[in-house]
Amino acid sequence: MERLQAAIEKARRERDAGDPAPRPPAAASAAAAPPPPRDDTAWDALARISFDRRVLRRNRVVTFDGGPEAGPYDMLRTKLLQRAKEHGWRRIAITSPDSHSGKTTTAANLAFSLARRRDMRVLVLDLDLRRRALGRMLGQRVVHTMADVLEGRVRFEEHGCRYEENLAFGLNGAAVRNPAEVLQSRRTAEVLDEIDAALSPDIVLFDLPPMMATDDSFGFLRNVDCALILAGAEKTGLDLIDVAERQVAELTNVMGIVLNKSRYTDGAYGYEQGYY
Template sequence: MEKLQAAIEKARRQRDGKSPVRRSQERPAKPPASMSEAWAELKPFELSSSLAQKNRLVSLNGGSSAGPFDMLRTRILQQAINNGWKRIALVSPHSACGKTTTAANLIFSFGRQSDLRTMVLDLDLRRQGLAKVLGLQCDGNMGDVLQGKKSFADHGRRFGDNVAVGLNSGEVVNASEILQSSQTKAVLDELQDDYEPDVMLLDMPPLIGADDNFGFLQNVDCAILLAEAERSTIEQVDVAERQLSELTTVMGVVLNKSRFGDSAYGYGYGTA
């Protein structure tokens, strides 16, 4: 009996010692090479310093000028990691709040976070937006991708090794219907599965003037509200924040184009 018990104990130890290997064989991790290949398919782009200066893309080369956007990037990452959020919408109460300029600057800030993969998609389908700020020409738009007419592999662009960008060549017909469709949700899920970004930043249309956001924001984890100093009224910001809170979690509010500079905040906050 003692010999039998000893044999049982020995077998149990051997089984327990091998079990992690068996679990690994049963559920193999996705090889890193396959991800590298997916990202490598995206056509890379670069930005000239002259265009960056013209379009206020102060985050391109890092340094103190990039401070506000690096700080925003870090705050986004802290909350995203703590809450398990990946899809983050950038929304403004009205147009000209600096939302797209902020999204463009975050491309370069997140690009310096080399251990993370970030996807920035221009889903303000009623205008060229991000492509214009970046000075890029593109064949087609994110509306084609969301409708399954074009693959993101053929349409998307890549900055460096770790930021993928989706752009628009111009206004898309039926933007609201596209954003609110079940097809759009399916495509976003596919992008997340295929490219496995750590963060997806979605540049959305303004809340005022269209219903594009109201059927779409159920597809995101949270939203950041960007307002314009001295132009966005307290009432507009309050109404926009309440509307957002009914649709998704509000991560925070960012004030753009503030006249307060380095002497007030250490970095040039509000430079977007």
């Protein structure tokens, strides 16, 4: 992990030395403004859902009930909240340089970890529209897609679902044929603002496609306050991490880079069972 971080820092220094011009600041998000007083009408209208613990466990969602196995994700949650509070960030994208880095698993685990903070209202939107990975991971089936919501065919109150009183999801029932056009449209930005205003979440997590796989995320990232980049240990190359970080930084703020799927964490952070 230390070697990875050192290599990333070296790549950053070399890149910055070759390009002394300051980077343009990321576009300010309307979501950075203090949320208005809550009206629970739209939140209460969302359909209630339940989860099968066996399905969650099989799909490596370990934060549903908390406990020792949730420790690493809880630590990530706390660091995420600290950075978010420090900078006034609420809309947080989760992406990766390439596929199979565990970003959807991380999004699901962060969702339940955040929701165990009962004073927080959390909204999770699956905008990896080429598949229905988050819904499948959670054992949920829905009729529509987030594209139906973003293009105005279905209201989010009719599509979204919530667990207990402070966690809501926008999932996909099928793959979408034109995800890049949907995510990059002006209408999408408007609908997200409408959802934000209606539900008044404290944190919104967006599960986005990998940066190198498609152009879906490029036009969308300007709609978020920051992005968390997931890299797969022994899989995602340093060059890909550097390129992804540079691309994200051109569009929004980089919250951080998380090394996922590491097998060498015994004893880290006080844990002895290697939960990553």
